[in-house]
Amino acid sequence: MNQTPRGRLVVIVAGLAAAALFVLGRLVMLQVAQHAEFERLAQGVQVIYRDVWPDRGRIFDRNGNLLAGNITDYRVGASPRLIADADRAAQELAQFLDRPVEDLAASLKRKEAPYVLLAVPVQSQVGRAIEALDLNGIQLEPLVRRTYPHGRLASHLLGFVGLDRQGYGGVEAYYQRELAGEPALSPTRHDPLGQSLGPRPKPGLDLILTLDLDIQYVAETTLARALQDTGAKSGTVIVMDPRTGAILAMASLPDYDPNVPPTRADEDVRRNPAISDQYEPGSVFKILTMAIALDQGVVTPQTTYTDLGFVEIGGALIRNWDGRVYGEQDMTGLLAHSLNVGAALVASWIGPDRFYAGLQRFGIGQPTGVDLANEASGILRLPGDEDWHEADLATNAFGQGVAVTPLQMITAVAAVANHGVMMQPHVVKETVQDGVHHVNVPRPSPYAPQGQVISPQAADQLRAMLAEAVKREIRRAQVPGYAIAGKTGTAQIARPGGFYDPEKTIASFIGFFPVDEPQAIILVKLDEPTSSEWGSLTAAPVFKALAERIAVILEIPPDEVRKVAEDGGGN
Amino acid sequence: MAQQKLRISQSWSRAKLRLRMRSLRGWAVVLLVAAFVGAAQLIQASQAARAGREIEQLKARQEQLARQNAELEAELTRLRDPRRLEQRARELGFVPATGEQVEYLPVPIR
Numbered sequence: 001m002n003q004t005p006r007g008r009l010v011v012i013v014a015g016l017a018a019a020a021l022f023v024l025g026r027l028v029m030l031q032v033a034q035h036a037e038f039e040r041l042a043q044g045v046q047v048i049y050r051d052v053w054p055d056r057g058r059i060f061d062r063n064g065n066l067l068a069g070n071i072t073d074y075r076v077g078a079s080p081r082l083i084a085d086a087d088r089a090a091q092e093l094a095q096f097l098d099r100p101v102e103d104l105a106a107s108l109k110r111k112e113a114p115y116v117l118l119a120v121p122v123q124s125q126v127g128r129a130i131e132a133l134d135l136n137g138i139q140l141e142p143l144v145r146r147t148y149p150h151g152r153l154a155s156h157l158l159g160f161v162g163l164d165r166q167g168y169g170g171v172e173a174y175y176q177r178e179l180a181g182e183p184a185l186s187p188t189r190h191d192p193l194g195q196s197l198g199p200r201p202k203p204g205l206d207l208i209l210t211l212d213l214d215i216q217y218v219a220e221t222t223l224a225r226a227l228q229d230t231g232a233k234s235g236t237v238i239v240m241d242p243r244t245g246a247i248l249a250m251a252s253l254p255d256y257d258p259n260v261p262p263t264r265a266d267e268d269v270r271r272n273p274a275i276s277d278q279y280e281p282g283s284v285f286k287i288l289t290m291a292i293a294l295d296q297g298v299v300t301p302q303t304t305y306t307d308l309g310f311v312e313i314g315g316a317l318i319r320n321w322d323g324r325v326y327g328e329q330d331m332t333g334l335l336a337h338s339l340n341v342g343a344a345l346v347a348s349w350i351g352p353d354r355f356y357a358g359l360q361r362f363g364i365g366q367p368t369g370v371d372l373a374n375e376a377s378g379i380l381r382l383p384g385d386e387d388w389h390e391a392d393l394a395t396n397a398f399g400q401g402v403a404v405t406p407l408q409m410i411t412a413v414a415a416v417a418n419h420g421v422m423m424q425p426h427v428v429k430e431t432v433q434d435g436v437h438h439v440n441v442p443r444p445s446p447y448a449p450q451g452q453v454i455s456p457q458a459a460d461q462l463r464a465m466l467a468e469a470v471k472r473e474i475r476r477a478q479v480p481g482y483a484i485a486g487k488t489g490t491a492q493i494a495r496p497g498g499f500y501d502p503e504k505t506i507a508s509f510i511g512f513f514p515v516d517e518p519q520a521i522i523l524v525k526l527d528e529p530t531s532s533e534w535g536s537l538t539a540a541p542v543f544k545a546l547a548e549r550i551a552v553i554l555e556i557p558p559d560e561v562r563k564v565a566e567d568g569g570g571n
Numbered sequence: 572m573a574q575q576k577l578r579i580s581q582s583w584s585r586a587k588l589r590l591r592m593r594s595l596r597g598w599a600v601v602l603l604v605a606a607f608v609g610a611a612q613l614i615q616a617s618q619a620a621r622a623g624r625e626i627e628q629l630k631a632r633q634e635q636l637a638r639q640n641a642e643l644e645a646e647l648t649r650l651r652d653p654r655r656l657e658q659r660a661r662e663l664g665f666v667p668a669t670g671e672q673v674e675y676l677p678v679p680i681r
Contacts, residue, residue, distance in 0.1 A: 006588070006592075010591070010592075010595065013595060013599065014595075017598060017599070017602055020602055020605075020606065021602075024605055024606075024609060027609060055641075065648065065651065066644055066645065066648040069641055069644060069645050069648070070641055071638075071641055071642050071645050072638040072641070072642065124638070124642050142638065144638075147645050149645045149646075149648035149649045149652070150648070150649075150652055150653075150654075151652075153652075153653075153654075213653060214653060217653035217654065217657075221654075221657075479670070480669070480670070480671050481670050481671050482670065548669050548670060549667060551670040552667075552668050552669065552670055552673055555673075556670070557670075557673075557675040558670055558671065558675075561675045561677065564677050565675075565677040565678075
């Protein structure tokens, strides 16, 4: 043995070197050679794989008001083994959770359980308050929930989202794919932060609607008042810009709160009557009969006929709504007095081929293709169909024996307001991805044709005739300062078995303004009003109330002011 | 002669020791460099881990703030609800304006 100091130093250095080499070698083994294996082992303990869902896209009105968003609730749980003083923790939690202290304490004392659920769902404010307690062993798991901050407002149009993250009805269902985004199967760290380590899910798109929150509110409150005043059991209002097909409001009552989970009892209420319910439109349909007749050159506004109070067509005896004889009438008089005899005669002059081809051009009997879920197609029997009779030509002319949805009806009449051009009705204006706005091009309907459905001349003539009809006969629809073009409808309700209900009616009114350059078209439909059966007495005043408010919201100056502006700007 | 042999032997031993020491110094330098590299790598790894942890915490905070933001947005929307605003406006004595009550000023276009 070398006992010199230098020898001992050599031995120590050699020993240290050997130890360092061993440590270094082990490090290299662990961090390089066995890296993959240890990483796999660690991930097995620390990481779990699960579907990470992105936040659902939000929905805004055309002015940026939030209509549907997401808020976070919490699931509150506990790991009893980590809780030192269960009684104290229970007392603190009981301030915020709707559970007795003893009950909570019992849960927190179950030391054999790795996890106990204390409450779910807990609102965000409560969740944050519990978080602030900073109790060891208490866990808060966020649960994102769809919220509709305006409650029932526009509920039929928006639809709702189920617990399965699926949209039901309205925009939520139609744009499910865009709103939902794409989930990602992502490794997630199993720690209190629960951070996702893998690919981020693709977030859903935000949608900007054509809907105007203020107009929607006015539509709903006016409709609610109308149901009270008229005793109607339900009703629908649609407001549209005829120049674009943009839907500004779509309201139906009774409605529902989309924040509340659906039940079997409210299934019917959750259906959107504006697009899913079909009804016989009655006399508002005369607008289309007259449009086809003018377009085909069968009549002019000055064409006259002698109204005898009845006419027989195809074996059916047609009478006027009041049974009266009106004598010689021109086409404006036919519309102003809403004469069934005149409409049936005009349809017979047009002939079945041209009449039904015209109705199909207006989209009757086909879905409009609006970007809302669950649209009905309406019913239009055609010559050649087994159940079509010659008498249908006459009755269809004034809106009997044909079924439409409110949206089909307003879309068709909007073409008259828009110089004969029918626009695709739609509710989504823009989509937003990562803050970038994209104009949403409405998917063209595979059913309803758009474009020039009647000539501009025929449309302009009819517009003037409808304005004259309102001026002459529908006082309750007149709006001070504005000329209104429109038509009432009072339709009987078909019952199973092919009979009409002898007492109940559907009262409606469709009108648009300003007459020379229409910016808004409004449909009002009241089901089974009891104060009066007539659309002129029940639906027309609702139109007036709406038009007055909408003129202000849309900043449409009265006719006189617009005329002055057009003539030279007040010089 | 014997003394000379001893001196040679001692010189030989010293030379061998010097050689060994020189070799050991070389190994020590290698070990030092390796230790330095290892330590640097460990420091870097620990810094990366700490930074990763901070990123995760910031992400969690970001998500928490996004959630709070969404809640505040919903709350703001509730406060701006037209039903509430109308009720408040009516309490203050306002009524809805009609078209005729609005003054429009035609602006000449030159």
